[in-house]
Amino acid sequence: MKRALPITALIAVLAIAGGMVLSATPSAKEGPDVNVIQSVSGSDGAGAPRAQGAAPIIETWRLTAESPGNYRHPAVAEDSKGNRLAIFRSTGGTSYDFVYCPKGGTWSTPTSINGGVQPALVRSLYAWLRVDSTDRFHAYWEYANAAVYASFKDGVWTTPFKVSYVGSYDQTSGIDLRSNDEVVTVDCEVIGYSKDVWIHVKGKDESTFRSPFNLTRDPGEGSTQPSIAIDSKNRSWVVWKSDLHIPNVEENLVIYLAWFYPDNRDGDDDWFLVSPNPGWSFLPQVAVNNEDKVMTLFACSTYGQYLSRMYNPNTKQMGSLTLLNIGLTMNPWHTFFSRLAAHGKDFYAAVMTPGRILKLMKFDETKSEWTEYCQVSDLPVEMFHLFSGYDRMLIAYSTWDEPTSVYLTAVEVEPLLPKQYALTVQSGSGGTTNPAPGTYNYDRDSNVIITAFPDTAFRLKNWTGDASGTANPLTVTMDKDRTVKANFEYVLQPAVGVTAQKKLERSFFRGYYMNVVTWQENPLNVAQKVTIVEQRLYRKTRAADNSQWALLASLGPSTMTYTDMNVGKDSDYVYSVGLVDDKGNVSGYY
Secondary structure (H helix, E strand, O other), X not given: OOOOOOHXXXXXXXXXXXXXXXXXXXOOOOOOOOEEEEOOOOOOOXXXXXXXXXXXXXXXXXXXXXXXXXXXXEEEEEOOOOOEEEEEEOOOOOOEEEEEEOOOOOOOOOEEHHHHOOOOOOOOOOEEEEEOOOOXXXXXXXXXXXXXXXXXXXXXXXXXXXXXXXXXXXXXXXXXXXXXXXXXXXXXXXXXXXXXXXXXXXXXXXXXXXXXXXXXXXXXXXXXXXXEEEOOOOOEEEEEEEEOOOOOOOOOEEEEXXXXXXXXXXXXXXXXXXXXXXXXXXXXXXXXXXXXXXXXXXXXXXXXXXXXXXXXXXXXXXXXXXXXXXXXXXXXXXXXXXXXXEEOOEEEEEEEOOOOOEEEEEEEOOOOEEEEEEEOOOOOEEEEEEEEOOOEEEEEEEEOOOOOOEEEEEEEOOOOOOOEEEEEEEEOOOEEEEOOOEEEEEEOOOEEEEEEEEOOOEEEEXXXXXXXXXXXXXXXXXXXXXXXXXXXXXXXXXXXXXXXXXXXXEOOOOEEEEEEEEEEOOHHHHHOOOOEEEEEEEEEEOXXXXXXXXXXXXXXXXXXXXXXXXXXXXXXXXXXXXXXXXXXXXXXXX
């Protein structure tokens, strides 16, 4: 159940935002020059390298024909392979269309999603696209009194359907994905005089959403305009606008931030009031970076500004309110519109100036300020969507001037660090490894242990590739894609079947004893086609524990017998034949 904040606590929350600088008449900052490239159809979006400190390379595609126009309200996404999908309201205004561009290919022409089998639109405002771990695109778009869901993969759309609600639908919604590819949406639903934020969940293999759950439960207040982002722990971070009543204040519209467990329980801490109070704030956005830091962005008409605020769950510290230095156009209301995305540890915001010029902003956490990254388009813009690709921020937008068209601009950013890297394990002849030779994916910066297992008569010679030395087992740190090879070498083996037979020999004057020693070639040496150049015969006393081997004779490579003369009648010797090959390798003996 929501824990409401008393007025004194609300004032205290504002005091936490120390260092906040707000101006009633802010001036927009001038950004860097922009290198605009109007790409031909078929470009895969790869820009030429840029010099250090140069403006980001921009490529722009017109996704719709100039005639008949009236395409609006787009969303765009890119999968892990670099394939791109964009959706937007059709020219007739009653359905959603899509275009698709495989990596390195060309953009398709606008086509109705699922052949037009979808709930008919009356009007629309917002559309979303997300991509799961299997590269399936999840689409969510609004129409007059509901939102529609469908997914797309391998050129095929599922049948779009209207998400069911407990009450009536109110405009604005959001969508994100959990690590298990569950789809999570948030919407505003109205029951009687109460507006609340509801959450809907659809499992990876489920065809429809489960029963919705009321997150806010706000009797007497109105919670609306929700946005959602899910962190690495699968916590849902939800931000929304609320009508918070204050005595003697006619209108007070504030922004709340809260987090919820996957089972929809709210977190251990109170909900956070992130906007000025009293104030008049609208259309909040939320994003979570790869450090699980949470950024909120909203329009504050009280100050005629876009404002942001960052919360760090790791330290439980709420940052100060930060200006974007982009003014607001007060009419019509949806020019308060903005979009927020995390790219690795960075945050980017797409915002529109009072002159409807679209800017891409980047947050500098060390300075706690936003700077203009680039100007996205010279065209006046109506609606837009922001998506973080691998090394591009993708901004899809519809123009303001009639007839409206949809464009896509790709802005170069630092490539994302992948969540996993590939480890290729190789093995030379003479042994194997654990894990077995092959290619495996491991989490970034994890430590992987590789053990070499030599075959009989082999030993680990060394590791090569992205490793060296002879350590076994070997620890590999996955800070990039790595290839490691275990190299083995044959160990020269001694002769086998060494036996000694004692014989008594008599001469004319006396008798004496000798041992006739025989042996055989080692079949392992034969299999390896080893060339033997010397054989060394060793002897030691069998019974003595501390007896040492003594070299008895050095023999040629073809000799397989030797007579050890003048041994005692009761002596008991054991023999071993060590070998030397043509490469100077010397075998052991036993």
